[in-house]
Amino acid sequence: MAKDKKLVEAITSMDTDFAQWYTDVVKKAELIAYSSVKGCMIIKPAGYAIWENIQKELDRRFKETGVENVYMPMFIPESLLQKEKDHVEGFAPEVAWVTHGGLSELQERLCVRPTSETLFCDFYKDDIQSYRDLPKLYNQWCSVVRWEKETRPFLRSREFLWQEGHTAHATAEEAEERTVQMLNVYADFCEEVLAMPVIRGRKTEKEKFAGAEATYTIEALMHDGKALQSGTSHNFGDGFAKAFGIQYTDKNNKLQYVHQTSWGMTTRLIGAIIMVHGDDSGLVLPPRIAPVQTMVIPIQQHKEGVLEKAQEVKEGLVQAGIAAGLDDSDKSPGWKFSEQEMRGIPVRVELGPKDIEAGKCVLVRRDTREKTECAIEDVAQTVKELLETIQREMFERAKAHRDSHISDAHDYAEFKRAVENKPGFIRGMWCGDQACEDKIKEETTATSRCMPFEDQEHIADTCVCCGKPAHKLVYWGKAY
Amino acid sequence: MAKDKKLVEAITSMDTDFAQWYTDVVKKAELIAYSSVKGCMIIKPAGYAIWENIQKELDRRFKETGVENVYMPMFIPESLLQKEKDHVEGFAPEVAWVTHGGLSELQERLCVRPTSETLFCDFYKDDIQSYRDLPKLYNQWCSVVRWEKETRPFLRSREFLWQEGHTAHATAEEAEERTVQMLNVYADFCEEVLAMPVIRGRKTEKEKFAGAEATYTIEALMHDGKALQSGTSHNFGDGFAKAFGIQYTDKNNKLQYVHQTSWGMTTRLIGAIIMVHGDDSGLVLPPRIAPVQTMVIPIQQHKEGVLEKAQEVKEGLVQAGIAAGLDDSDKSPGWKFSEQEMRGIPVRVELGPKDIEAGKCVLVRRDTREKTECAIEDVAQTVKELLETIQREMFERAKAHRDSHISDAHDYAEFKRAVENKPGFIRGMWCGDQACEDKIKEETTATSRCMPFEDQEHIADTCVCCGKPAHKLVYWGKAY
Numbered sequence: 001m002a003k004d005k006k007l008v009e010a011i012t013s014m015d016t017d018f019a020q021w022y023t024d025v026v027k028k029a030e031l032i033a034y035s036s037v038k039g040c041m042i043i044k045p046a047g048y049a050i051w052e053n054i055q056k057e058l059d060r061r062f063k064e065t066g067v068e069n070v071y072m073p074m075f076i077p078e079s080l081l082q083k084e085k086d087h088v089e090g091f092a093p094e095v096a097w098v099t100h101g102g103l104s105e106l107q108e109r110l111c112v113r114p115t116s117e118t119l120f121c122d123f124y125k126d127d128i129q130s131y132r133d134l135p136k137l138y139n140q141w142c143s144v145v146r147w148e149k150e151t152r153p154f155l156r157s158r159e160f161l162w163q164e165g166h167t168a169h170a171t172a173e174e175a176e177e178r179t180v181q182m183l184n185v186y187a188d189f190c191e192e193v194l195a196m197p198v199i200r201g202r203k204t205e206k207e208k209f210a211g212a213e214a215t216y217t218i219e220a221l222m223h224d225g226k227a228l229q230s231g232t233s234h235n236f237g238d239g240f241a242k243a244f245g246i247q248y249t250d251k252n253n254k255l256q257y258v259h260q261t262s263w264g265m266t267t268r269l270i271g272a273i274i275m276v277h278g279d280d281s282g283l284v285l286p287p288r289i290a291p292v293q294t295m296v297i298p299i300q301q302h303k304e305g306v307l308e309k310a311q312e313v314k315e316g317l318v319q320a321g322i323a324a325g326l327d328d329s330d331k332s333p334g335w336k337f338s339e340q341e342m343r344g345i346p347v348r349v350e351l352g353p354k355d356i357e358a359g360k361c362v363l364v365r366r367d368t369r370e371k372t373e374c375a376i377e378d379v380a381q382t383v384k385e386l387l388e389t390i391q392r393e394m395f396e397r398a399k400a401h402r403d404s405h406i407s408d409a410h411d412y413a414e415f416k417r418a419v420e421n422k423p424g425f426i427r428g429m430w431c432g433d434q435a436c437e438d439k440i441k442e443e444t445t446a447t448s449r450c451m452p453f454e455d456q457e458h459i460a461d462t463c464v465c466c467g468k469p470a471h472k473l474v475y476w477g478k479a480y
Numbered sequence: 481m482a483k484d485k486k487l488v489e490a491i492t493s494m495d496t497d498f499a500q501w502y503t504d505v506v507k508k509a510e511l512i513a514y515s516s517v518k519g520c521m522i523i524k525p526a527g528y529a530i531w532e533n534i535q536k537e538l539d540r541r542f543k544e545t546g547v548e549n550v551y552m553p554m555f556i557p558e559s560l561l562q563k564e565k566d567h568v569e570g571f572a573p574e575v576a577w578v579t580h581g582g583l584s585e586l587q588e589r590l591c592v593r594p595t596s597e598t599l600f601c602d603f604y605k606d607d608i609q610s611y612r613d614l615p616k617l618y619n620q621w622c623s624v625v626r627w628e629k630e631t632r633p634f635l636r637s638r639e640f641l642w643q644e645g646h647t648a649h650a651t652a653e654e655a656e657e658r659t660v661q662m663l664n665v666y667a668d669f670c671e672e673v674l675a676m677p678v679i680r681g682r683k684t685e686k687e688k689f690a691g692a693e694a695t696y697t698i699e700a701l702m703h704d705g706k707a708l709q710s711g712t713s714h715n716f717g718d719g720f721a722k723a724f725g726i727q728y729t730d731k732n733n734k735l736q737y738v739h740q741t742s743w744g745m746t747t748r749l750i751g752a753i754i755m756v757h758g759d760d761s762g763l764v765l766p767p768r769i770a771p772v773q774t775m776v777i778p779i780q781q782h783k784e785g786v787l788e789k790a791q792e793v794k795e796g797l798v799q800a801g802i803a804a805g806l807d808d809s810d811k812s813p814g815w816k817f818s819e820q821e822m823r824g825i826p827v828r829v830e831l832g833p834k835d836i837e838a839g840k841c842v843l844v845r846r847d848t849r850e851k852t853e854c855a856i857e858d859v860a861q862t863v864k865e866l867l868e869t870i871q872r873e874m875f876e877r878a879k880a881h882r883d884s885h886i887s888d889a890h891d892y893a894e895f896k897r898a899v900e901n902k903p904g905f906i907r908g909m910w911c912g913d914q915a916c917e918d919k920i921k922e923e924t925t926a927t928s929r930c931m932p933f934e935d936q937e938h939i940a941d942t943c944v945c946c947g948k949p950a951h952k953l954v955y956w957g958k959a960y
Contacts (some may be wrong), residue, residue, distance in 0.1 A: 036560060036602050037590065040553035045618070048549045069528050073520035074554075074592075074623060075576075080516060092660055096555075098582040098592065101627035101638075102573050109519065112554075112578065112592070122516050138525070142623070143554060147581035158581075159553055 013280050018224040025274055026153045029283045029342050039151040039158035043267070046343060049291035050270055051161060055141060057193050057289075058163065058265065067165060072119045074142070075110035077412040080118045084243040087117060089208020093288045094147045096158075112145040117211065117236075117262055118168040121244035128258060131170055132247050135178070138166040142351030154271035155228075155480050162266035168246065172237065175259035179235040179461070182263040183227045188232035195286035195395040196220050196271065196276050197402050198230060199425070199475055201450030206434050209262075213237035219449045219475060221402040222275035225423020227449050227477040230272055233263035270347055271480070276365070276398050284367050286394050287387040288454050295321040295340045299333050299352030309356050313349060313379055320380035341366060346390050347383055351376075367394055406475075410460045411467070417477070419444040427457075428464030430474040436465035440476065449475040493760050498704040501714040505754055506633045509763045509822050519631040519638035523747070526823060529771035530750055531641060535621060537673050538643065538745065539767075541665050547645060548618045552599040554622070555590035559887020560598045564723040567597060575626045576638075592625040597691065597716075597742055600646040601724035608731050608738060611650055615658070619645040634751035635708075635960050642746035645814035647724065648738040652717065655739035659715040662743040663696045666711035674701050674749065675766035675875040676756050677882050678710060679905070679955055681930030686914050689742075693717035699929045699955065701882040702755035705903020707929050707957040710752055751960070756878050757847070763824030764847050766874050767867040773803040774863055775820045779813050779832030789836050793829060793859055800860035802867070821846060826870050827863055831856075847874055886955075890940045891947070899958070907937075908944030910954040916945035920956065929955040 011024035026032055031047030043051065059069070075098060082088045095111040113119065124136060141163045151157045165182060169175040183200060190196045198218035208215035212234035220230045241247070241257040250256050277284040287293050294317055298310040310326055317324035325345075327336045333350070340348045350362040361379055363372050367390055374382040405424025409415035418426045426446065430436060441447050456473050463470040491504035507511055511527030523531065539549075555578060560567045568661035575591040593599065604616060621643045631637045645662060649655040663680060670676045678698035688695035692714035700710045721737040749928070757764040767773050774797055778790040790806055797804035798895050805825075807816045811832070820828050830842040841859060843852050847870055854862040885904025898906045906926065910916060921927050936953050943950040 033552050033603060033607065035599070036557060037553045037555045040555060042553065042599075042603055043551040045548035045550055048551055051551075052549065068525035069532065070525055071523040071528055071531075071623075071641060073515050073517045073522065075517045075520060075639070077516060094582050096578045096582075096590075098576045099579045100577040102575065110576075117520075119515070123513060123522055127513065143551075145554070159555070161551060306609070 011280070011282065014223065014278070021278075021280070022271075022274060023153070025068055025278055025282050025342075029344065031270065032153045037158075038414055039148060039185045040399060041153050041157050041465065043161075047270060047293070050273070050285070050289060051267055053289050053291060054265075054269055056164075056187055057116055058185075059141075061189060062163075062165065062198045062328060065137070065181060065185065067139045069140060070138045071142070072113075072123070074113050074114050076113055076116075076118055078109045078111065080122055081111055083118060083121070084211050084240055087211035087240075091146075096145050096147055102373060113142075114144055114146045115262075115264070116140070116164055117166065117240060118244075120262075121240050121246060123242050124168050124258065124260075125246045128168060128246060128248050129274075131251055133324055134167040134168060134170045134248060134258065135174065137165075137178075138167065140161055150265045152271075154267055154274075160267050161445075162264050164262060164264045167261045168241075169260070170248065170250070170256070172257065172259045175237070175261050179214070179216060179233045179261045179263070182261070183218065183231070183233040186233070186263070186265060187218045190218060190269075191395065192219065193286070193288045194273055194276075195391055195398060196230070196272060197395065197399040199450060199452055200454065201234075201452040201475065203450055204430075204434070204437060204448045204474070206437050207448060209234045209237060211236060213239060217450050219425075219477075220272055220276060221424060221477075222480070223278070223401070224275070225405050225478070227425065227475075227479040228268070228272050228275070229449070229479065230269060231263070231265045232260060236260040236262065277394060278344070279373035281338075282342035284394070285346060287346045287391045290344065290346050291323065292343070292345050293387055294325070294328045295336075295345045296324060296349045296351060297333055297336045297340065298326075298328065299350055299355075301328060303353045305356060306351070306353055309376070310351050311450055313351060313361065313376065317349075317383060322380065322383060337364075347386055349379065349383070365390060367397075377389070404441075408459050409464050411462075412465055415440070415464050415476070416444060419446050424477065425449065425471060426460060426476045428472035428476055429458075429460045429462065430472045431463035431466055431468045431470040432472060433463075433466065433468075434464055440465055446476045447479050448479050451475075453454075481823055486488045491760065491762065494703065494758070499758070500716065501758075502751075502754060503633070505758055505822075509824065511750065511763075512633045517638075519628060521633050521637050523641075523792050526771070527750060530765070530769060531747055532751070533769050533771060534745075534749055535643075535799070538665075538669055539621075542619055542643075542645065545617070545661060545665065547619045549620060550618045551620055551622070552596050552603070554593050556593055556596075558589045558591065560602055561591055561737060563598060564691050564720055567691035567720075571595065571626075572740045576625050576627055590663050590897045593622075594626045595623055595742075595744070596620070596622075596624075596644055597646065597720060598724075600742075601720050601740075604627065604648050604738065605724050605726045608648060608726060608728050611731055612649060614728060614738065615654065616648040617645075617658075618647065619643055632751075634747050634754075636816075640747050642744050645741070647741045648721075648906070649740070650728065650730070650736070650738065652739045655715055655717070655741050658851060659694070659696060659713045659741045659743070662741070663698065663711070665711040666713070666743070666745060667698045670700065670710055670749075672877065673766070673880060674753055674756075675768075675871055676710070676752060677875065677879040679930060679932050680934065681932040681955065683712075684910075684914070684917060684928045684954070685932055686917050687714075687928060689714045691716060691719060693719060697930050699905075699957075700752055700756060701885055701904060701957075702752070702960070703758070703881070704755070705885050705958070707905065707955075707959040708748070708752050708755070709929070709959065710749060711743070711745045712740060716740040716742065755909045757874060758824070761818075762822035764874070765824035765826060767826045767871045770824065770826050771803065771943070772805045772825050773867055774805070774827045774829060775816075775825045776804060776806045776831065777813055777820065778806075778808065779830055779835075781808060783833045785836060786831070786833055789856070790831050790916060793831060793841065793856065796860045797829075797863060800864055802860065802863055817844075825855045827866055829859065829863070843869055888939050889944050891942075892945055895920070896924060899926050906956045907939060907953060908956055909938075909940045909942065909950035910952045911943035911946055911948045911950040912952060913943075913946065913948075918941055920945055926956045926958050929957050929959060931955075
């Protein structure tokens with residue numbers, strides 16, 4: 001049993017080498033496999049099941065706000081990509097180009113979508129005629145391609161899965177409202193389902209999306225103190241509408257340009273879950289996103305009645321609405337424990353002949369490893385409550401970790417010390433000049449993460465970089 | 481009201497021009513829009529919602545048989561595509577090639593997946609080591625690209641959505657069993673959910689999938705008497721395993737090749753639904769696949785209490801588990817009726833001031849246009865039963881139509897007369913020689929659809945084409 005455990009747990013400690021720990025977890029928890037296509041990953045069942053749960057939960061939340069799903073082509077003609085100047089500059093350098101279809105060369109190159117603003121705009125310009133056609137609240141689930149040079153599973157890959165919402169509105173106010181609304185859907189999802197606290201804010205001009213008037217973001221803090229941009233929502237104003245000629249006739253029979261938004265979340269979230277909650281035994285999944293929430297593991301399962309009882313317990317859990325599994329494989333219990341831990345299953349139920357005789361079983365939490373006993377007849381109710389407790393405490397722990405990794409810097413010396421010595425977010429005032437952002441990034445590798453909506457405190461009068469008067473509080477940090 | 485109706489119903493009659501009728505329905509029911517990418521379509525909300533229901537229902541049925549979802553890259557390196565000889569011959573002429581990533585030319589061209597056998601094989605060769613790793617029962621939902629010359633919405637497009645299952649087994653028997661099992665999942669789904677009767681059978685060598693040992697198919701008959709291949713399931717034997725070196729160690733510690741299958745269904749099914757059930761007023765959706773099953777349409781909705789009652793009725797329907805909508809827009813009732821008919825919503829509930837006074841409402845079936853009255857307090861229960869009746873009767877009507885369009889041919893003269901005069905399936909014996917299939921296709925445009933599993937009657941002693949001895953009954957027909 002000891003030997004079994006060692007085999008499964010042979011992953012690098014996160015304190016020794018966080019990047020290697022991440023890679024080990026991703027592979028050993030069987031979330032992905034590398035493919036023979038450089039920079040593209042294979043998402044294995046354990047990884048894809050997490051994505052399916054993310055999809056299900058987000059899709060439900062989108063639809064509650066009136067969003068409908070559609071599907072756009074995966075190709076964008078080069079001329080279409082070029083219609084909005086900032087947008088093409090942002091994306092052209094990193095797209096994949098299709099030049100041949102079948103045996104012939106194409107008359108015009110097609111890029112594989114890196115994002116679909118241009119396709120939606122091209123569609124909206126015909127689909128929207130009157131104020132009666134507005135708003136359009138469309139979303140699609142698909143994969144996109146960005147020809148990245150360096151890639152890491154989930155965090156940055158040449159192809160990744162995502163959703164992209166694209167909306168069109170009659171007024172600037174409505175577009176702004178939708179931009180914020182979707183950011184809040186994202187933030188609530190992260191906090192309520194992924195147990196991951198986020199900071200909501202606005203990106204600086206330097207960091208905003210190519211072609212957007214404003215980009216809002218949610219920023220989460222990983223266990224190593226680095227930030228991860230976890231979802232963004234963009235207000236395009238009427239910039240794309242003017243570039244593509246998307247106009248509608250208003251109630252007074254006057255032609256008006258629409259106002260647009262887009263917003264996206266990706267498989268990157270799986271990377272976030274790993275790096276916020278994981279530990280040296282592997283993945284730790286919040287119960288609300290875990291494909292398997294509870295694993296029943298029989299002890300001495302060859303003994304009469306053990307497997308039957310374990311099966312009965314599992315079925316009771318399933319009937320109570322818990323995603324429960326039963327590991328009745330011929331592996332040793334120790335091996336099964338390690339696998340359940342590596343895969344991040346929130347609770348395991350241990351059940352052996354002695355337990356059965358005493359009418360009880362042992363519950364072990366994945367997150368704290370805390371063991372409790374419970375009467376077999378109460379197991380469904382107890383596990384149900386335990387899952388809620390785990391969900392809540394995982395969020396609280398992640399939030400405590402995040403909050404203890406925020407420091408304030410009042411001048412550049414303090415800022416640099418913080419970057420070097422205290423991984424995490426640094427709050428510092430900013431004058432609004434991009435030169436300061438550039439300098440900070442070059443000298444410290446920290447970037448401006450966002451100008452937070454909440455807690456816009458005036459912690460100093462001057463810019464943390466140049467010392468000139470400053471009125472904006474910015475969260476800075478090293479980021480994935 | 482009459483004018484309204486005419487506007488919406490201005491579609492070509494199916495008897496006048498079936499192809500134009502199809503295109504009209506697809507556009508007027510707002511299932512798709514054409515995109516600026518030639519041969520690729522935009523699936524609009526009404527179309528995508530049908531696909532979501534297809535996905536939900538199929539995915540559930542797959543998972544019940546132990547299938548797990550994964551995601552493979554969308555690109556296939558040219559060298560990988562070439563590993564299985566028949567497969568590359570079948571697909572290479574119709575793939576799209578990526579030659580540039582960002583600003584640089586790729587060292588090796590990548591094709592956009594036309595299907596993913598090669599990617600799964602490349603993955604399985606590492607992922608499968610021991611008999612303990614078998615079977616692998618993987619599926620993915622994605623889009624694929626085939627560079628077709630002529631395209632039609634849903635039926636044939638350069639990019640389409642589908643699922644592709646790929647399994648690996650220890651034995652030939654198990655692979656064969658899985659091939660048949662998935663064909664049956666497809667057939668049951670078509671008959672139970674889409675109300676579309678299908679013929680299950682085996683493809684001839686000429687018509688089988690590139691690289692397969694055997695291809696099984698389900699064939700449905702469209703309203704115009706043409707066949708539509710609606711789902712296929714392939715047994716690869718160990719052909720791909722040998723080409724890719726996918727071996728496992730068996731219980732006796734001997735190296736063995738795996739046996740593989742693949743199976744797929746596509747957005748083509750939406751075309752099938754249109755062409756099996758549609759009529760001159762538009763789409764007719766079977767209740768079990770309809771995104772909106774019942775539309776409540778208030779009459780004289782400006783009168784006091786009408787909208788409130790309509791809302792109440794709608795909520796009662798939703799509470800009873802019916803996907804119900806309420807059309808409270810400012811259009812006329814006649815316009816709303818036409819829209820509901822065009823969109824194929826199975827039942828509408830009409831409710832006006834007089835109805836409310838009398839405590840009743842009017843139910844109108846989309847399929848038969850039959851009107852019945854029902855007490856408002858019974859509406860949920862009555863609609864529920866009505867939807868079941870519609871589902872059953874739609875299947876029965878489609879089956880009666882299909883069965884009345886099957887003719888037997890005993891010799892070539894009879895065969896040619898049938899092709900010309902009686903659209904539908906033609907049953908005819910076949911000697912097994914591909915020359916006869918080629919001749920029939922060239923001279924009549926009919927193709928061999930399948931060698932049916934059931935009703936393998938011996939309707940003649942000789943081949944319907946060459947007159948030589950024949951033992952195989954084949955279903956022939958013109959096809960989409």
